[in-house]
Amino acid sequence: MCETCGCHQPREIELNRDILSENNRIAEHNRGFFKEKKILCFNMVSSPGSGKTTLLEKTITAMNHDEKLFVIEGDQQTTMDADRIEKAGAPAIQINTGSGCHLDAHMIHEALEKMEVKDHSILFIENVGNLVCPALFDLGEKKRVLMISVTEGDDKPLKYPYMFSSSHLCLINKIDLLPYVEFDIEKFKEYALIVNPDLKFIPVSAKTGDGLEKWTNFIYDLRSTISSDL
Ligand SMILES: Nc1nc2c(ncn2[C@@H]2O[C@H](COP(=O)(O)OP(=O)(O)O)[C@@H](O)[C@H]2O)c(=O)[nH]1
Ligand SMILES: [Mg+2]
Numbered sequence: 001m002c003e004t005c006g007c008h009q010p011r012e013i014e015l016n017r018d019i020l021s022e023n024n025r026i027a028e029h030n031r032g033f034f035k036e037k038k039i040l041c042f043n044m045v046s047s048p049g050s051g052k053t054t055l056l057e058k059t060i061t062a063m064n065h066d067e068k069l070f071v072i073e074g075d076q077q078t079t080m081d082a083d084r085i086e087k088a089g090a091p092a093i094q095i096n097t098g099s100g101c102h103l104d105a106h107m108i109h110e111a112l113e114k115m116e117v118k119d120h121s122i123l124f125i126e127n128v129g130n131l132v133c134p135a136l137f138d139l140g141e142k143k144r145v146l147m148i149s150v151t152e153g154d155d156k157p158l159k160y161p162y163m164f165s166s167s168h169l170c171l172i173n174k175i176d177l178l179p180y181v182e183f184d185i186e187k188f189k190e191y192a193l194i195v196n197p198d199l200k201f202i203p204v205s206a207k208t209g210d211g212l213e214k215w216t217n218f219i220y221d222l223r224s225t226i227s228s229d230l
Helices: 009-037 052-063 080-088 105-114 161-165 175-180 185-195 212-224
Strands: 040-046 069-075 092-096 122-126 143-149 169-173 200-203
Touching (some): 009 105, 040 212, 052 080, 052 122, 052 212, 069 080, 080 092, 092 105, 161 185, 169 185, 185 200, 200 212
Parallel strands (some): 040 143, 069 092, 069 122, 143 169, 169 200
16 A cells, blocks of 8 residues: 555556556557558657647648548547548548547557448547557557647657657657747757657648658658558
């Protein structure tokens, strides 16, 4: 028992371990499903409001003509983001987590039963906006893409290291606002590389479209390696 408040800390830690190992089991199952169907899956993580849905809308407009794109949206409440995505031209399903602060592999498994994601397609999962909990939950994705906007401050890699260490690519969004905010991109990258030396960066503005081609090329490049490396 915890001496400070009397809580049963060791049991809580054990329970968390069980939850995570069960999540990992289902995530592997999802990964197997994606591999079998040659679906390239991205788990998009960030703070709320960094620009994930805006970037996805632009990505759909840019890629819809030659790729099959699907989106799973995660928010605590509303279908606003799924509505935006459908309006942009891709099938979307919304998961509402209620009081929950992240998506888990089981939610994705259930969503995949409801939405028929076609073989050889690209699936974007927009996670609940939160730089903490989603870092712990593997969804079965191929790549975790972290978005940070320049309005959030360049110190975030050191403050939220788990999200940075578990991501493959970092999109630095809202670069159109750089003249108005104190955000040192070089310092940001330096901090991020301390926690994850393999992290890649693409600065973008989902608003103006700046850097969008680098992002879509990143997706196309992965796509071309898909048969050998999904
Ligand atoms: N200036 C600027 N605003 C952006 C950019 N990307 C998104 N926004 C705005 O940021 C707000 C949150 O965007 P949204 O895509 O809903 O963020 P999400 O919560 O991560 O999905 C909206 O008002 C967007 O118009 C950008 O590149 N530049
Ligand atoms: Mg959103």
